[in-house]
Amino acid sequence: MSTAAAAAEAGQQHATAEAAAAAVPPAAVAAAAAPPFDFAACIPRFLHWVDFCNSGAAAAAADEFLLLTVGGSAVGFLKPSFAERLLQFPDVFRRDGGGLALHPSLATQQQRTAAVAGVLEVLRGEGLIEGWRNELYPAVRAFHDEPAFLIERAAAPHFGIKAYGVHINGYVTLPDGSKELWVARRSRSKPTWPGKLDHIAAGGQPHGLGCMENVVKECEEEASIPTELAARATAVGAVSYTSLQPAGLKRDVLYCFDLELPADFAPRPQDGEVEEFMRMPAWRVAEIMTTSDEYKENCNLVIIDFFFRHGYLTPDMPGYLELLRGLKSGDMS
Template sequence: MDQRLDEYLARQPRFDASGLTRLHVLDEPVGWLEPQIGRFLQAFSPSFVHNGPQLVVTSSIEEVESLFGRAALAMRAAGLIHGWRNEPYTCFALDASGAPDLNRPLFKLERGAFRRFGLTSRAVHVNGYAADRRLWTGRRSPNKAIDPNRLDNLAAGGIAAGEVPDVCVIRELWEEAGVPVELARRVCASTTSRSTRNEPDGIHDEVLYNYDLLLPGDFTPRNTDGEVAGFTLMDVDTVLGRLGEFTDDAGLVTATFLRRQGWA
């Protein structure tokens, strides 16, 4: 086992709930709010009610999606939300383990607002590798709202409302790395990870659906949506030495892959 891998995993950011308020929607604990966000929401609408350590939404299931949409727009206008994407995510109720219960969707909301409400999002990440144990890594565009210029997996992206991981991963492989559908269908689901941490723009809480894809030697990734600046094929030693340059989520996925494959 390579000590660099253990040291990197030990440095992974941790979630600290100190000073945060639990957000309850339709009697379900779904998010985390910083103090100033809780105050903003209470001033925005009487439907946000402070109840001890909780902020409770009193709206009905028919009203809650509209309420959150309007609140998010108000937060954007106030400069509290950046990187608006015009792409909805689904907020699900959480099961006993704290994971999204996909059978209990609660409401849809602009993905750029999820961190401010501390809601649990979902994403796919693909470890693209060659037969000689080298990994394809992408470098995020300098224009990305989150983690510009950081290293990333071959492909990664959020799961939109109404989308399932196995469909999302095919879409992301084409958009981010130009992987044709016939090749993308060879992708193998591997593990699921959870990445939760405090960020300047709220709480990042994301379930990561991890996939592996063995790429032929004559394939070179090419970005098609402008979100990736370029790709590099790295050997394991180089990846281990540069784990700190990856986004937190991609670094976790990559480290888990190396350990699972027995390469480090």
Template sequence: MATSKKSKSAIVAQLLFQVPHQTNKFCNLYFAALNSFSYLLIIIIFKEIQSEFFPFIIEDQVVGYTHNRFASHLRKYDDVFIYSENNGGRFGSHLKLNSKLKTADERTRVVGEVIKCLGEEDLIPGIRNELYPVTSTFGSPIFFSLERAAAPYFGIKAYGVHMNGYVEKDGQKFLWIGKRTQVKPTYPGMLDHLVAGGLPHGIACGENIIKECEEEAGIPRSISNRARPVGAVSYMDINGFSYKRDVLFCYDLKLPEDFVPKNQDGEVESFQLIPVAHVANVIRRTEFFKPNCSLVIIDFLFRHGYICPEYFGYLDLLQSLRSGDCS
């Protein structure tokens, strides 16, 4: 009996990784852009959900967005957070820090104490003791630093680095793909980049990619320092009280044919080297990849000629990929 293309792609992924079925919102969103009606419907629904959040303001700058019900848990900390009703002003209803908190260090300390309490109440799960900078745009002055797990609950811009590690053999390109361990708190067991990670406070993108290369794949600096920055993609995702606004700096690294990655931090279960065309089919026809990885790989597919202008919906997909807020 003939096997459909969809089931073939699923079989390829299952044979290589034995991954469970998961939801891949971003991949679905971008491929839905090929249908203009579906894309408009997604935008309308997203804007409706987005209206449940109001701005988080520091020094007259919008640095994030907070869900109205999550903000209710912050009102008892009125020595730290101030909620302002819509009085017809510039921002409408909004959350801000107490004006007595003047310095970045002081803000980091007192907000951190609140986050610790919220974590103990399970309102912010998965505290990681890793700080993200709170800023209006990348490279702008830092207002304070916030626990990474709390970032989406305050809707701040978060930044990360993702690297496509690829190999060329006999004129064909292959991507090294990792499978996340089942004990990862987020997206356990899903497919992932060879190397990826958040961008914490106080480290540059280039140095961070070298650090992540060593930790996640055992790539020595002599190889990882050849990683090439190739751009950035961004996305937004709302899930309950969480509002992710992430910008991912993309890197490509051409690896030696005989290199085999070895995870060092216990967060990757296995690696497999897969033809790029197979990876593209897995992204298009299954939901096995960690969602934001799909965006970075789609960007790779455009840049390396795997998605061509002759394909239906080429410009719609490209516009969707490039229309995010990379600031």
């Protein structure tokens, strides 16, 4: 059996850069092939993904990290060993209660950003911070606060800086009302999560860009979705989690967007981040999430949120409220 035939049998439709439009069969065929699928049975595994993404919640609750404050406002969480290293830059960091504070002589956002960047250059040289992105994240207590300072994205987990992203559910509604999701397979040469399944488009929220502008940008860069089509994306909420990473605490808020696409549109890889796009019935996506670890982990939460909002999960299913609550386990601010 060919790969295409195997994929079709599994309820998938493929679109590569070479053969995008041709790979999309009539929607009704896929819908007719959908077997009865038990979403209730997925809930324990969905709860597992919530727990997986919140691996840092207990550590944060148990005060295993030190607060980093700026002018009395908490903007980060530091591993004690990393905090000790930062204290070796006494012009920039100093002890403050049980935690660390940015030196009060650094009075403006610009001064703080420059001082922290200087420290990061040293730590980067030592190999302590890897995977430089040349992208600045704001250090904030809450999303709409004026940033205390800006910091290189690769350093954010070391400092436990809150990170915001936009994640887009690209989907198609079939004539029978059922839905199919576009699924990306990440490039196997990508340094982060190579070969994992992902949304049609997603990205970190850099400083100085509106969320909707970012959605349009990511849709274009990752999936060749034209601006006028991407602009139809609808803000639908957010999920949040606190995960423990080797570097420190990753405190993420992902803004969720739904982008309903025409049945005859197929995304195409563009910037080398995506290897291929596949279109799958919602039940097939749930099945993959339930029976494998193929998805980039945090994507599971955004797709579970999609399942909640589109009626695939219902109150009569045991675990419904626990799962719904779990999607917002992180610091939603």
